[in-house]
Amino acid sequence: MARNSVKIGIVMLVAWIIPLFGIILAVTGLVTGIASVPSSRRDLARAGIFLNSLGLGLSLLNLTVSIYFLLSSDFDLQLLLEQLN
Numbered sequence: 825m826a827r828n829s830v831k832i833g834i835v836m837l838v839a840w841i842i843p844l845f846g847i848i849l850a851v852t853g854l855v856t857g858i859a860s861v862p863s864s865r866r867d868l869a870r871a872g873i874f875l876n877s878l879g880l881g882l883s884l885l886n887l888t889v890s891i892y893f894l895l896s897s898d899f900d901l902q903l904l905l906e907q908l909n
Contacts, residue, residue, distance in 0.1 A: 826868035829857035833875025839883075843890065846883030850876045 832853035840846040853876035860869040894901075 825856050825860035826863055826865035829853050829872025830868050833872045836876055836879025840879050843883045843887035846879055850880035
């Protein structure tokens with residue numbers, strides 16, 4: 825299970841860009857990492873916990889900044905869509 829936590833943590837290096845997907849993956853990786861600490865692969869479990877907590881922090885930061893921009897008057901979605909076309 826420790827190895828799975830590290831694998832999920834590596835995927836988190838990309839998944840934090842989409843906050844909802846990143847938060848779900850981070851919580852899953854943290855649970856598997858914490859559950860595997862008493863095992864013989866303690867170093868892998870700690871690495872998985874570190875990677876997933878880093879990904880969770882980045883996902884929450886991304887979510888917070890996104891919500892701020894959507895609720896503030898500095899961000900105009902209609903203007904952005906016009907510029908893309």
